[in-house]
Amino acid sequence: MTAQLTPIEEALAHLLGKAPVITATERLPLTESFGRILAQDYQAPADVPPADNSSVDGYALRAEDYVPGQALLVSDRIPAGSAPSPLKPGTAARIFTGSEIPAGADTVIMQERVEVTDSGILINAEVKADQNIRRRGQDLAKGSLALGKGTKIRAQEMGLLASIGLAEVTLVKKLRVAILSTGDELVDPGTPLGPGQIYNTNRFTLLALLAEAGCEVVLCETLKDTRTATRETLERAATQADLIITSGGVSVGEEDHVRAVLEEFGELSLWRLAIKPGKPLAFGSIKGTPVFGLPGNPASVLVTFLMVAMPYIRTGQGRLRIHPVGLQLPAAFNTTSTSVRREFIRARIESVNAEARVSAYPNQSSGVLSSACWADGLAVVPEHSTVAEGSLLTYYPFTELLS
Numbered sequence: 001m002t003a004q005l006t007p008i009e010e011a012l013a014h015l016l017g018k019a020p021v022i023t024a025t026e027r028l029p030l031t032e033s034f035g036r037i038l039a040q041d042y043q044a045p046a047d048v049p050p051a052d053n054s055s056v057d058g059y060a061l062r063a064e065d066y067v068p069g070q071a072l073l074v075s076d077r078i079p080a081g082s083a084p085s086p087l088k089p090g091t092a093a094r095i096f097t098g099s100e101i102p103a104g105a106d107t108v109i110m111q112e113r114v115e116v117t118d119s120g121i122l123i124n125a126e127v128k129a130d131q132n133i134r135r136r137g138q139d140l141a142k143g144s145l146a147l148g149k150g151t152k153i154r155a156q157e158m159g160l161l162a163s164i165g166l167a168e169v170t171l172v173k174k175l176r177v178a179i180l181s182t183g184d185e186l187v188d189p190g191t192p193l194g195p196g197q198i199y200n201t202n203r204f205t206l207l208a209l210l211a212e213a214g215c216e217v218v219l220c221e222t223l224k225d226t227r228t229a230t231r232e233t234l235e236r237a238a239t240q241a242d243l244i245i246t247s248g249g250v251s252v253g254e255e256d257h258v259r260a261v262l263e264e265f266g267e268l269s270l271w272r273l274a275i276k277p278g279k280p281l282a283f284g285s286i287k288g289t290p291v292f293g294l295p296g297n298p299a300s301v302l303v304t305f306l307m308v309a310m311p312y313i314r315t316g317q318g319r320l321r322i323h324p325v326g327l328q329l330p331a332a333f334n335t336t337s338t339s340v341r342r343e344f345i346r347a348r349i350e351s352v353n354a355e356a357r358v359s360a361y362p363n364q365s366s367g368v369l370s371s372a373c374w375a376d377g378l379a380v381v382p383e384h385s386t387v388a389e390g391s392l393l394t395y396y397p398f399t400e401l402l403s
């Protein structure tokens with residue numbers, strides 16, 4: 001095992017090549033599909049919308065029937081949800097948003113442009129065919145692809161699946177991920193802190209990150225810094241989960257047992273990345289189950305999970321897009337890196353003289369998790385580079401990194 005720092009691209013290529021793609025699926029009610037991944041393509045079985053319909057409240061007519069200044073008789077009333085009769089030639093029909101356009105009508109005039117008189121309606125607008133009509137199939141044509149396999153279901157995908165009439169969907173089974181925190185100093189929130197103790201923060205950050213990533217969490221007890229406890233807990237987690245994520249214990253101290261246990265009793269295929277924060281990240285397996293050994297510092301956990309573990313999880317989920325897309329935005333700060341490590345800065349977009357600029361949290365210590373609460377994303381400071389105010393840098397919104 002080399003102590004060289006592995007560039008992140010190289011690390012990702014290695015990891016993604018190893019990620020097992022989940023083939024197990026489950027069928028669930030659409031109501032339970034939020035945040036999950038589609039396991040198959042879905043085509044529209046019929047046109048959406050199924051018929052031409054009005055986009056406004058108003059009057060449907062045939063454009064050429066209208067003679068300016070002459071009142072047009074209103075011969076019908078078509079509430080939404082009813083099946084309209086064909087329009088009588090030379091008349092108009094009262095119509096509402098979402099009502100089907102009657103056969104024989106080719107335009108809808110919004111009611112604000114119409115004066116209702118005893119002898120019919122007068123129109124204060126130019127009357128042209130094709131106005132205010134939402135065409136049948138304009139959203140999805142019958143037989144076209146509504147959503148592809150590997151799509152993550154957000155609110156809009158849930159709505160779209162409902163619009164093609166699906167009550168149940170076939171989803172990729174959730175990846176089961178065990179969370180394991182190491183550290184003799186850790187206690188769970190709710191207990192008073194004794195001397196030398198701190199609260200276990202990472203367990204909660206990871207719990208929420210995995211929930212957002214659409215994974216099922218297996219929570220393991222907090223691990224004492226001993227070789228035996230580390231080995232036993234890792235081996236047990238390996239039988240319960242598809243992936244294990246640990247925090248802490250991957251550095252070079254003699255109390256850092258995760259990496260050592262992987263090396264001795266499993267496999268260690270990656271250790272030490274050229275990134276900041278997060279350098280000591282380890283990857284390997286125990287009893288055949290992949291293990292991400294994330295560093296212990298709370299901000300390092302967040303950064304390494306988002307930049308390294310998320311692409312791996314997306315690959316396992318069979319997602320359409322694996323790598324996040326960054327935005328190119330001008331920096332609102334100056335910094336110089338003399339390091340071979342690519343830096344991921346907790347940052348956010350702020351408006352400076354009406355221009356979007358990326359601001360950095362002043363304290364970028366990997367122990368400062370407030371930096372990530374202040375931030376909306378991560379900005380990249382490339383290795384051996386200078387970022388000057390106004391120069392472009394890559395910015396990844398958290399929403400993109402967790403998408």
Ligand code: AMP
Nearest residue numbers: 181183200201202248249250251296297
């Ligand atoms: P380690 O890599 O185990 O040496 O941990 C690095 C730093 O992160 C130490 O200051 C630890 O106390 C801290 N740390 C490790 N695990 C956690 C955790 N679960 N919650 C909060 N801080 C942690």
Ligand code: MG
Nearest residue numbers: 182183248249
């Ligand atoms: Mg530790």
